[in-house]
Amino acid sequence: MYKDLEGKVVVITGSSTGLGKAMAIRFAQEKAKVVVNYRSKPEEADSVLEEIKADGGEAIAVKGDVTVEGDVINLVESAVKKFGKLDVFINNAGIENPVPSHEMPLSDWNRVINTNLTGNFLGCREAIKYYVENDVKGNVINMSSVHEMIPWPLFVHYAASKGGVKLLTETLALEYAPKGIRVNSIGPGAIATPINAEKLEDPEKKKDLESMIPMGYIGKPEEIAAVAVWLASSESSYVTGITLFADGGMTKYPSFQAGRG
Numbered sequence: 001m002y003k004d005l006e007g008k009v010v011v012i013t014g015s016s017t018g019l020g021k022a023m024a025i026r027f028a029q030e031k032a033k034v035v036v037n038y039r040s041k042p043e044e045a046d047s048v049l050e051e052i053k054a055d056g057g058e059a060i061a062v063k064g065d066v067t068v069e070g071d072v073i074n075l076v077e078s079a080v081k082k083f084g085k086l087d088v089f090i091n092n093a094g095i096e097n098p099v100p101s102h103e104m105p106l107s108d109w110n111r112v113i114n115t116n117l118t119g120n121f122l123g124c125r126e127a128i129k130y131y132v133e134n135d136v137k138g139n140v141i142n143m144s145s146v147h148e149m150i151p152w153p154l155f156v157h158y159a160a161s162k163g164g165v166k167l168l169t170e171t172l173a174l175e176y177a178p179k180g181i182r183v184n185s186i187g188p189g190a191i192a193t194p195i196n197a198e199k200l201e202d203p204e205k206k207k208d209l210e211s212m213i214p215m216g217y218i219g220k221p222e223e224i225a226a227v228a229v230w231l232a233s234s235e236s237s238y239v240t241g242i243t244l245f246a247d248g249g250m251t252k253y254p255s256f257q258a259g260r261g
Contacts, residue, residue, distance in 0.1 A: 189247025
């Protein structure tokens with residue numbers, strides 16, 4: 001669909017499962033060359049590679065933890081070594097866990113902030129450094145969440161990390177726009193990924209979650225991947241510094257539907 005993505009080199013963190021996997025497969029379908037990043041399960045990354053290559057695409061798998069500076073540097077270096085360049089870097093890796101805020105161990109806070117915010121910063125920094133040094137009008141896409149604007153009790157670390165991603169994205173977009181480097185975020189709502197599997201398997205919890213979505217259904221990873229390829233393509237060439245919410249309307253206060261309130 002997006003002819004200009006053909007031959008582009010795309011790094012996607014946390015792309016052995018969930019949203020990252022869907023994006024890796026979609027970019028490969030657009031004939032981009034993909035670096036599939038995984039942290040600890042090479043068999044999951046290999047499964048993604050097999051699916052991409054069976055469809056005629058090109059991809060490699062690179063192990064790395066986004067909280068480790070050297071690993072993030074290696075992701076960019078691996079892309080350039082294998083494919084000769086870097087065009088798009090997607091900061092997708094993220095984690096969450098529910099804990100009452102007054103009981104939250106500092107270790108839980110640090111783990112989520114380090115992955116979701118510091119990991120995004122490191123990915124942005126290394127990608128932008130490559131773009132600046134090589135005069136590339138590159139593209140960075142950060143994975144935020146509806147919770148960059150919707151408070152989320154029991155997930156203060158997650159909400160804080162995504163609020164940070166919002167201003168990280170906006171600040172970098174402003175700073176590097178004169179060089180033609182675009183930085184945007186995607187804000188997914190409730191998506192059917194492994195991280196939500198337990199909730200979606202419970203009919204009552206699923207129904208409750210769907211009640212928060214004006215469109216009435218849980219999103220599919222492929223719907224987020226479709227947003228990512230558009231943001232990476234020249235079709236969005238005048239777009240930078242935004243969070244594009246793909247949430248079925250979740251950020252639009254669904255409890256006020258039908259004039260309630």
